[in-house]
Amino acid sequence: MSVRVGKTATAPAFPVAAKKAMQDDQLRRNVHHATSVIRGKRELRVAEMPDWQRLRDAGHAIKDHTLLYLDHYLEMFERNCERAGGKVHWARDADEANAIAIQLIQRYGGTEAGGIEAIKVKTMTSDEVQMNPALEAAGIHPYETDLADMIVQMGEDQPSHIVVPALHKNRHQIREIFIKKMELDSLGDQPADLADAARVYLREKFLRVKIGISGANYAIAETGAVCVVESEGNGRMCLTMPDVLITLIGIEKVIPTFRDLDTFLQLLPRSATGERMNPYNSLWTGVHPGDGPQAFHVILLDNGRTELLENERERETLDCIRCGACLNACPVYRETGGHAYGSIYSGPIGAILSPQLQSMEHSRSLPYASSLCGACYEVCPVKINIPETLIHLRGRVVRENQETFLGSIAPENLGMQLAAHLFTHPDEYEMAQSLAAIGQKPLMRGDLIGPLPGLLGGWTKFRDLAPIPSQSFRDWWKSREKQQHKEAR
Amino acid sequence: MSESGTARAEILRRIRTKLPPQTESAAASYARVPREYTQCGSLDHEAMIDLLIDRLVDYDSDVLRVPKGGDVSGAVAGLLAKKGETRLIVPPQVDPAWVPAGLDLLPDTPPLKTDAIEGAQAVLTPCEVAVASTGTIILKHGPVQGRRVLTLLPDHHICIVREDQVVESVPEAFARLTGTGDAPLTTISGPSATADIEMTRIRGVHGPRRLSVILIGL
Numbered sequence A: 001m002s003v004r005v006g007k008t009a010t011a012p013a014f015p016v017a018a019k020k021a022m023q024d025d026q027l028r029r030n031v032h033h034a035t036s037v038i039r040g041k042r043e044l045r046v047a048e049m050p051d052w053q054r055l056r057d058a059g060h061a062i063k064d065h066t067l068l069y070l071d072h073y074l075e076m077f078e079r080n081c082e083r084a085g086g087k088v089h090w091a092r093d094a095d096e097a098n099a100i101a102i103q104l105i106q107r108y109g110g111t112e113a114g115g116i117e118a119i120k121v122k123t124m125t126s127d128e129v130q131m132n133p134a135l136e137a138a139g140i141h142p143y144e145t146d147l148a149d150m151i152v153q154m155g156e157d158q159p160s161h162i163v164v165p166a167l168h169k170n171r172h173q174i175r176e177i178f179i180k181k182m183e184l185d186s187l188g189d190q191p192a193d194l195a196d197a198a199r200v201y202l203r204e205k206f207l208r209v210k211i212g213i214s215g216a217n218y219a220i221a222e223t224g225a226v227c228v229v230e231s232e233g234n235g236r237m238c239l240t241m242p243d244v245l246i247t248l249i250g251i252e253k254v255i256p257t258f259r260d261l262d263t264f265l266q267l268l269p270r271s272a273t274g275e276r277m278n279p280y281n282s283l284w285t286g287v288h289p290g291d292g293p294q295a296f297h298v299i300l301l302d303n304g305r306t307e308l309l310e311n312e313r314e315r316e317t318l319d320c321i322r323c324g325a326c327l328n329a330c331p332v333y334r335e336t337g338g339h340a341y342g343s344i345y346s347g348p349i350g351a352i353l354s355p356q357l358q359s360m361e362h363s364r365s366l367p368y369a370s371s372l373c374g375a376c377y378e379v380c381p382v383k384i385n386i387p388e389t390l391i392h393l394r395g396r397v398v399r400e401n402q403e404t405f406l407g408s409i410a411p412e413n414l415g416m417q418l419a420a421h422l423f424t425h426p427d428e429y430e431m432a433q434s435l436a437a438i439g440q441k442p443l444m445r446g447d448l449i450g451p452l453p454g455l456l457g458g459w460t461k462f463r464d465l466a467p468i469p470s471q472s473f474r475d476w477w478k479s480r481e482k483q484q485h486k487e488a489r
Numbered sequence B: 001m002s003e004s005g006t007a008r009a010e011i012l013r014r015i016r017t018k019l020p021p022q023t024e025s026a027a028a029s030y031a032r033v034p035r036e037y038t039q040c041g042s043l044d045h046e047a048m049i050d051l052l053i054d055r056l057v058d059y060d061s062d063v064l065r066v067p068k069g070g071d072v073s074g075a076v077a078g079l080l081a082k083k084g085e086t087r088l089i090v091p092p093q094v095d096p097a098w099v100p101a102g103l104d105l106l107p108d109t110p111p112l113k114t115d116a117i118e119g120a121q122a123v124l125t126p127c128e129v130a131v132a133s134t135g136t137i138i139l140k141h142g143p144v145q146g147r148r149v150l151t152l153l154p155d156h157h158i159c160i161v162r163e164d165q166v167v168e169s170v171p172e173a174f175a176r177l178t179g180t181g182d183a184p185l186t187t188i189s190g191p192s193a194t195a196d197i198e199m200t201r202i203r204g205v206h207g208p209r210r211l212s213v214i215l216i217g218l
């Protein structure tokens, strides 16, 4: 199995990457600016909706229901999609998905020297399976056509946000990338100049390239239709102009009925970009003679998702509609940006999704990349309880660590075992407390405890610690009782 | 069995073994999904049209109102004249009464070649339904509202909306679209736009740069 969520396997742990990100002031300024703008717009657009909480309840319930009957709906989608002229493929993992895509592209595009080209609509799922490097290795040139994804691709960078993947770059940085990669002599630095350059560069590709690759926001079981939500029109181009369309869909993206779209198309745009509705949504069913691609292939991707179905807490993670609201709301994401998470899914949703998809093999530090403030839960349009899941996963990390020999003799574990023992043995607890009150004296700096040695130093590196008082509450209570007793006599 | 066939069986098997056993049918469980959000709007017709206009203008669209039986072709001519556009595409079954005279008209019969579409300046279509609360126009592609490419490549899309096609809420629009068949749908809310560069909204990236809406009265 090769379950992948971007380059997680080789990425440094969150604390290491975050430290580096925190030192990049430009990056932090860019991320702060972008997330503040979207948050402001989102709040405005959500406040317009008196039925917002009821929409969230419906969204959550539809997703929960669909996942409980996932096999039923996937088979229904497959049937209806093929009835309308599409072809459905199934991929267990990243390698299988890439292999299917490569086979299809070579079947339609040939294998002649010089390579085949494909145009791509923004799809996080293809980043998840690292499709672009796989295609390139097979001699296929994929062009990202979403402005932000194109910036990331041209900058040989990684996406740092699931909705606005290049929000960590400002326009001067983007201009530099465009001048170099589009081989331009001159280019203005206004956002409109940059968008115009992208328009000219991509129009030629839209009109010429014969193979399109997309993701999907929704796959509708009832009708076999597929839905892509976007703004720029690059999506419409990739879904309309090529002869062949390949759509990669995570199995959790299926929804039961056409009508369910009315829930999600209200929740998604307002949460994602703070718009009442995004400029374009495309919905298509199979193949239409004379209109759009005449060959349509869907790849249904598992890549670790089925592992999350068993446990109710973990299953909820698959409700995510990838709006990015939790990223914009998260104080940790806002300081570090997306790259620190080392996975293409960053922010709170990344912190729970990435480690789970990979059966906690990689990104084990991510469940700790959160302040548990609850902001992500509050904004999530489908009410995923991210804080609860973070705690659940922290528990899993600890349990799994304890099961290893090194983990079992690690100072944290021994310390926790000692604490557990003391908490259940009151006499020993009191003894330990009075010993500690004496033992801490050499560490006191004024009224507070300064830097602690060894493992405990992590806690005191950026904050002071209040000391254990010389008289404990229990001692005080006992003496108070004695006192009252005396007075009563 | 093919590779993909094996993968299919295995993914379905994984799903079935991981999920807790269900005691009720999918349909019965689905019926219990709470949908207490607003299904229907409450505004009267004029207020709803005002809302639609407000939303369209907020998204940089041009809006014109024409009374029933009024001069639609004159309105179209006026919109085209603003930027001196003459090369206009029309889908096969567009109402000929809407089309002004004296244009370099490009009917999509037989289907136009891509460079002809690319060379046109504007396209004229009706729509299927419009949503006032979000300023969204929904096209159902076919001989009346055109193939998808027709409203994609030209810079200017002129869309005719009859006021009886306007609904207030998104759920009402989807209720109207339910059961209308397999034709591709495109929902349009203003001209194409991006905010990928420093969150500044820029119009007309890849799709039409301008959207004009002509509302025909009841």
Ligand code: SF4
Pocket: A271, A319, A320, A321, A322, A323, A324, A325, A326, A327, A349, A376, A379, A380, A381, A382, A383, A384
């Ligand atoms: S977890 Fe919720 S808020 Fe975060 S991206 Fe997914 S749907 Fe949006």
